Amino acid sequence: MVEKVKISRLQFSLLVMMFTIGSSILIIPSGLAKDAKQDAWIAVLVGVVVGIxxxxxxxxxxxxxxxxxxxEYSEVILGKWLGKTVSMLYFAFFFLLSALVLRNLGDFLNTYQLTKTPIIATHILFLLLVTFAVHLGLEVFARSSELFFPWAVVLSILLFFFLSPQIEFKNLQPIMEGGVQPIVRASITIIGSPFLELVVFLLxxxxxxxxxxxxxxxxxGYLMGAISLFMTTISAILVLGADITATQxxxxxxxxxxxxxxxxxxxxxxxxxxxxxLTIFIKLTICFYASAICLSQALNLKDYRVVILPLxxxxxxxxxxxxxxxxxxxxxxxTTWPPLALLFGLFLPLLLLIISIFKKRLAK
Structure with a gap:
């Protein structure tokens, strides 16, 4: 079920960028530094190549x-029932991703900002805003990305500029001390989240x-988001060092x-x-929107909005x-998320593409 609205190419690009940054900008540097240590920035570059x-x-x-x-085209390629099964699987994937992103936000706020506020209250307040945005539709939160983008760019540039006196390039040495294996292992983390999650934009x-x-x-949009993740990761290593980055x-x-x-x-x-x-709001809104679309398609509902409140x-x-x-x-x-993301972000889309190509050739 395609929503009868249209967004511009710029809006789409900004949605991709802010989704890629999302909650990953909070947690990715830590996970990469645990495996690759001071080579975490190299792991990001490896992940970016795979992401392309x-x-x-x-x-x-x-x-x-x-x-x-x-x-919709899952049903065209695989048939009605197999296609609906795929829609339900993607619904579960996007819905679980939405819950994880919301929990990341709640943990962050309860750790640093609202330390005495129950985490469920934080979740409810933020999800109310996201639910309202999803109800208004794709066109509305796509326009929101245009409004948020200048603020995010200007503030990010200011932040990196003010951090420059704290940079210690010696924190990047020695390069590739542990060899290639830790870098590859770390790159799997960033490939699993957020690059494989970009499959959501097929909706x-x-x-x-x-x-x-x-x-x-x-x-x-992908490259702008990837550059932001790279700058965030290398800044953490340059300022904090690999050991502190890994423990935070x-x-x-x-x-x-x-x-x-x-x-x-x-x-x-x-x-x-x-x-x-701003970036977490966009990512959570897109994931929630995608899960509602998949569920309504599987259930043959005319409007995805009827499932928003229950979800x-x-x-x-x-x-x-x-x-x-x-x-x-x-x-x-x-350990668990990378293979799960690999199934939904690589194997299923690749399977759909291969079957689609063969069906077209057989039809000819």
């Missing part, structure tokens, strides 16, 4: 069914109103605390938090029980 291949795969699949989304392709250039929009749950926030320019500009972590709220209520509970503590979450992200 993934984006090319999604473009190739979306191009074949320009007027349909992932849930938004049909809503782009510019037929020509949407491929460029996808690539440009949210190292990029700790980096923002290090800002000190002539004892005048200090502790600019509020700026960093504001940027993250929001379920998500509140799921976000609380998704992982009981930080140690469990770190284990889940490093």
């Amino acid at each position: 291949v993934l984006v090319a795969l999604y473009i190739a699949l979306g191009k074949r069914y320009r007027s349909m989304n992932l849930a 938004i392709f049909p809503s782009i109103n510019q037929i020509h250039g949407w491929k460029t929009g996808f690539f440009s 749950m949210f190292p990029s926030y700790e980096v923002a605390k290090k800002v000190n320019v002539a004892d005048t500009f200090q502790r600019l972590e509020a700026i960093a938090a504001f940027i993250w709220f 929001a209520m379920i998500m509140i509970i799921l976000s609380i029980i998704a992982y009981p503590n930080t140690a469990y979450y770190l284990t889940f992200v490093s």
Whole structure:
């Protein structure tokens, strides 16, 4: 079920960029530094190269069914019942991802900002805003990305500029001390989240109103997001060092605390938090929107909005029980999530593309 709205190529590109940054900007540097240590920035570059291949795969699949989304052409390629099964599987994947992103936000706020506020209250307040955005539709939160983008860019540039006196290039040495294996192992983390999660945009392709250039929009949005992740990771290593980065749950926030320019500009972590709220809002909104679209397609509903409120209520509970503590979450992200993301972000889209090609050749 394609929503009857249209967004511009620029809006699509900004959605891709902010989704790629999402909550990953909070947690990715820590996971990479645990495996690759001071070579975490190299792991990001390896992941970015693989991510380009993934984006090319999604473009190739979306191009074949320009007027349909992932849930719709799954039924065309695999048949009605197998297609609906795939839609339900993607619904579960995107819904679980939504709950995890919401929990990341709740953990961050409860750790640094709202330490005495129950985490469920934080989740409810933020999800109310996300639910409202999803109800208004794709066109509305796509326009929101245009509004947020200048703020995110300007504040990010200011933050990196003020951090420059704290940079220690010796923190990058020795390069490749542990060899290639730790770098490859770390790159799997960033490939699993967020690059494999970009499959979600197969549900938004049909809503782009510019037929020509949407491929460029996808690539440009992806590269801008990847550059942001690279800059965040290398900044954490340069300022904090690999050991401290690896032990922090949210190292990029700790980096923002290090800002000190002539004892005048200090502790600019509020700026960093504001940027993250914007990107997390966009990512959570897209994931929630995608899960509602997949479920409504599988159930043959005319309007996805009828499932928004029930899903929001379920998500509140799921976000609380998704992982009981930080140690469990770190284990889940490093061991369970990459193969799960690989199934939905690579194997299923690749299978759909191959079957589609064979069916077209057989038809000829």
